[in-house]
Amino acid sequence: MTDQPTALDLPQVDPLPEATQTYFDICEEKLGMVPNVLRAYAFDIAKLDTFTAMYNDLMLAESGLSKLEREMIAVVVSAVNRCYYCLTAHGAAVRDLSGNPVLGEQLVMNWRVADLDARQRTMLAFSEKMTIESAKIGEADRQALRDAGFSDRDIWDIASVAGFFNMSNRIASATDMRPNPDYHTQAR
Numbered sequence: 001m002t003d004q005p006t007a008l009d010l011p012q013v014d015p016l017p018e019a020t021q022t023y024f025d026i027c028e029e030k031l032g033m034v035p036n037v038l039r040a041y042a043f044d045i046a047k048l049d050t051f052t053a054m055y056n057d058l059m060l061a062e063s064g065l066s067k068l069e070r071e072m073i074a075v076v077v078s079a080v081n082r083c084y085y086c087l088t089a090h091g092a093a094v095r096d097l098s099g100n101p102v103l104g105e106q107l108v109m110n111w112r113v114a115d116l117d118a119r120q121r122t123m124l125a126f127s128e129k130m131t132i133e134s135a136k137i138g139e140a141d142r143q144a145l146r147d148a149g150f151s152d153r154d155i156w157d158i159a160s161v162a163g164f165f166n167m168s169n170r171i172a173s174a175t176d177m178r179p180n181p182d183y184h185t186q187a188r
Contacts, residue, residue: 005036007176010043017045023052033180035089037168040177058161064154065123065161068097072120073127073161075107080131083169088179090165095187104187122148127162 016024020042027034041048059070071093078086087108095104106114111124122144129137145155171177 005040005178010040012039012042013045016042020045020048033182036178036180037085037089037172040175054164058157058164063157064151065157068094069120069123070157070161071097072107072111072124073158074165075104076111076124076127077131077162077165078169079108079111080128081166081169081173083165083172085172085177085179086165086169088183092183092186099187101188119148119150123150123158126158130159130162131166 013020015021024034024038027038038048038052041051059067059074063070065073071090074086074090075094078090091104091108094107095101098104103114111128116124126137126141126145129141142152142155145158146152150158
């Protein structure tokens, strides 16, 4: 396997700006690696900064959705899109955050077989519909989320996470983005 994070020949800016290098050092310290998606974007620091700002806001900022729920959305959207990179990376995150290696695999293969509560099922059904046929989403779909206990702000967050991963999946697939090998063994 090549050391390139994608099939494209887009070398990293070298040397990395101090702030970017610090961010990569923090990733190495906390994760034991720099995720290849970050390395892939490091050919253009402005694009990397934009990607990481959006990712960090959607996945780590305060929200009515738990970090696990946001990762679950990432996996279900990525399963529909068959995105190898995101299924590998975010499947590992679901395994880690849930403490349940089976859940990560179920969400990758078929989220409907997973032991989920009604709230999570409604959230994932909405995320799947948004991925497959977003133009058919209507008030009944939003109301189903409200009935499951989601606020309108939560609905915005669900849609934003699903939308972000639809975009990311397409870039990862188009560039043959390769997951870090470490993801395959995490939280199993």
